[in-house]
Amino acid sequence: MAQETKELYLQDISPIEGIYSDFILLKNNELIVMIKVEGVNMDLLAEYEQNNLFEDYGAFLMSNNNESLQTVSMTVPLDLKRFNQSWKKRYLTIKDSPMENLEAKKHLQQLIAANCLHYQNIELKAELTTQQHLVVLSQKLQKRTLIELNKAEMELRDKMTKVKNSLETMLEAYDLTLEILSTKETISTLHRFIDFKNSMYV
Secondary structure: OOOOOOOOOHHHHOOEEEEEOOEEEEOOOEEEEEEEEOOOOHHHOOHHHHHHHHHHHHHHHHHOOOOOEEEEEEEEEOOOHHHHHHHHHHHHHHHHOOOOOHHHHHHHHHHHHHHHHHHHHHHHHOOOEEEEEEEEEEEEOOOOOHHHHHHHHHHHHHHHHHHHHHHHHHHHHHOOOEEEOOHHHHHHHHHHOOOOOOHHHO
């Protein structure tokens, strides 16, 4: 008799257990946080600048080799939400404007509406992508108790501050920004490994 195949849902294969404070708790008893780092365009750097950057990056890794640090570069869908929103606001502005030439107003509305649909379809199909660079920090829980969670949270927060300061020092010459991802953004990033196309809706 053939065994029934159990239907799996995203929650079954997701590594996420839940949210604690500003961090994500994984099913393997780790708290994690992610720092998003802008990429450096190596093509615009002279050879000696590239060498300096590699040396600085090596020094950064060496100085943080005890921090359970992981670096990840991944392809992500380009976030067009704000761009699409600006087109929709423009449509409403034209719609409510007191233009005397009603025919021109009608054609302008149609043109803006067509652009809204076009870019919305691009976003839905995840056709445009970009590279995202992340530093992932984790802290293991010895036991799943509230005391251990509080302890792990404090240790991870200290670790995050140290690594962020170290990154800012390394990249200060390149005018790049760092961003600590929110729990929502971290969840979306983790789901991207499982379901790239639909992860933008998480």
